[in-house]
Amino acid sequence: MAKLRIHNFAISIDGYGAGPGQDVDNPLGVHGLDLHQWVFATRTWHNLQSLDGGDETLDDKFIARGDAGIGATIMGRNMFGPIRGPWTDDEWKGWWGDDPPYHHPVFVLTHHPRAPIAMQGGTTFNFVNDGIEAALERAFDAAQGKDVRLGGGVSTIQQYLRAGLVDEMHVAIVPTFLGSGERLFDNLDGGPVGYQCVELVSSPSVVHARFAPEP
Amino acid sequence: MAKLRIHNFAISIDGYGAGPGQDVDNPLGVHGLDLHQWVFATRTWHNLQSLDGGDETLDDKFIARGDAGIGATIMGRNMFGPIRGPWTDDEWKGWWGDDPPYHHPVFVLTHHPRAPIAMQGGTTFNFVNDGIEAALERAFDAAQGKDVRLGGGVSTIQQYLRAGLVDEMHVAIVPTFLGSGERLFDNLDGGPVGYQCVELVSSPSVVHARFAPEP
Numbered sequence: 473m474a475k476l477r478i479h480n481f482a483i484s485i486d487g488y489g490a491g492p493g494q495d496v497d498n499p500l501g502v503h504g505l506d507l508h509q510w511v512f513a514t515r516t517w518h519n520l521q522s523l524d525g526g527d528e529t530l531d532d533k534f535i536a537r538g539d540a541g542i543g544a545t546i547m548g549r550n551m552f553g554p555i556r557g558p559w560t561d562d563e564w565k566g567w568w569g570d571d572p573p574y575h576h577p578v579f580v581l582t583h584h585p586r587a588p589i590a591m592q593g594g595t596t597f598n599f600v601n602d603g604i605e606a607a608l609e610r611a612f613d614a615a616q617g618k619d620v621r622l623g624g625g626v627s628t629i630q631q632y633l634r635a636g637l638v639d640e641m642h643v644a645i646v647p648t649f650l651g652s653g654e655r656l657f658d659n660l661d662g663g664p665v666g667y668q669c670v671e672l673v674s675s676p677s678v679v680h681a682r683f684a685p686e687p
Numbered sequence: 688m689a690k691l692r693i694h695n696f697a698i699s700i701d702g703y704g705a706g707p708g709q710d711v712d713n714p715l716g717v718h719g720l721d722l723h724q725w726v727f728a729t730r731t732w733h734n735l736q737s738l739d740g741g742d743e744t745l746d747d748k749f750i751a752r753g754d755a756g757i758g759a760t761i762m763g764r765n766m767f768g769p770i771r772g773p774w775t776d777d778e779w780k781g782w783w784g785d786d787p788p789y790h791h792p793v794f795v796l797t798h799h800p801r802a803p804i805a806m807q808g809g810t811t812f813n814f815v816n817d818g819i820e821a822a823l824e825r826a827f828d829a830a831q832g833k834d835v836r837l838g839g840g841v842s843t844i845q846q847y848l849r850a851g852l853v854d855e856m857h858v859a860i861v862p863t864f865l866g867s868g869e870r871l872f873d874n875l876d877g878g879p880v881g882y883q884c885v886e887l888v889s890s891p892s893v894v895h896a897r898f899a900p901e902p
Contacts, residue, residue, distance in 0.1 A: 485858070485884075485896060486872035487702045643700070645860065647884035647896050651877035657701035662866035669700075669862035674889035679896075681700060681862050 474612055475619045475639035478629060479538030482507035482644045488653035489626040496554040499567055501653050507646050510678045511535060520573050530675045543618025544611040545574055548628030549582045559586045566597060577614040579607045581628060604631050626654040633664045645679040689827055690834045690854035693844060694753030697722035697859045703868040704841040711769040714782055716868050722861050725893045726750060735788050745890045758830025760789055761822050763843030764797045774801045781812060792829040794822045796843060819846050841869040848879045860894040
């Protein structure tokens with residue numbers, strides 16, 4: 473059975489997955505980029521950027537795992553871009569340039585219809601406006617037996633957790649304080665319920681905690 | 688200079704330091720005891736209870752560190768007992784029996800005066816009703832050059848963090864979800880501000896993160 477998986481979703485020690493004030497200059501909110509510095513040191517990230525260097529660390533192993541066996545990605549509209557409301561500007565094609573690092577079909581949750589966009593390198597952005605279950609069904613179809621990665625952001629993950637649709641969740645805890653923003657583990661009706669920790673390890677700069685549904 | 692130190696303060700992966708519904712049957716709130724199971728496996732805890740056994744693990748090292756060089760403890764009134772308001776029941780002498788595991792002066796923050804209580808084994812409970820700075824001053828005096836440990840609970844730690852009085856903070860992150868309760872890193876006016884992580888390690892069951900003021 474193909475799975476819906478979350479990988480390398482970074483939160484601060486005080487629980488925030490994004491800082492306050494997200495906009496085009498601060499896609500992850502103010503200080504939100506602090507949560508991702510550890511990624512930029514890894515060999516896998518360097519490879520994705522066609523750069524030499526990077527370290528083959530524990531963190532690198534987790535970054536690489538996040539792509540292994542993945543055939544499609546789901547993300548929320550705010551992860552795709554800073555535009556809210558109807559798509560008045562069809563020029564916006566994501567944060568990632570002409571050749572986004574996905575190389576497979578991506579499904580963007582939105583309330584506003586938009587035609588698919590084919591990018592270089594095999595990434596297509598598809599816009600789904602009939603709900604998270606429909607997006608998941610389309611993503612599983614597109615993944616052709618591979619798993620689907622749930623990218624984010626915070627409120628998208630919360631929606632899938634509330635619906636009980638997440639099969640694996642890897643959270644990367646970064647020992648910094650954001651003080652405000654969007655907390656990953658909020659708005660879950662007292663949950664998430666029914667998950668157990670299946671792996672807990674730490675590098676000197678980030679904790680990796682993996683969760684799966686209890687058997 | 689003697690320091691005010693927090694050690695082994697356990698929080699869930701979703702940030703809660705205590706569960707909801709604290710009362711005499713649930714001193715740590717519902718499911719709050721889940722945060723402390725790792726302690727009961729350690730050699731140091733066994734020693735404190737005059738029991739044989741226990742494991743000399745990384746977790747054990749952190750438990751032992753929490754007592755090293757400590758000459759007094761400060762705690763909030765809710766950590767001392769379930770009674771709220773005036774001390775109508777002077778029979779209550781804490782959760783820990785006749786010989787509490789402190790063996791030094793303990794200062795309990797309260798709005799309601801009460802005479803000190805001398806327990807077996809060197810622990811005295813002193814009740815301070817003129818504020819957190821006064822309690823800290825009395826604790827430093829009583830510690831005679833040793834450090835003071837800030838025990839908890841959540842709102843007491845928040846008060847000292849807001850006042851910028853904490854010199855060292857060790858948080859133990861337990862990979863379980865409480866879903867509700869008291870979050871350690873709330874009510875801090877967008878902080879804590881000015882702390883950096885000085886140590887991040889994990890056993891298979893708990894993450895240890897130590898913070899100190901930035902130089």
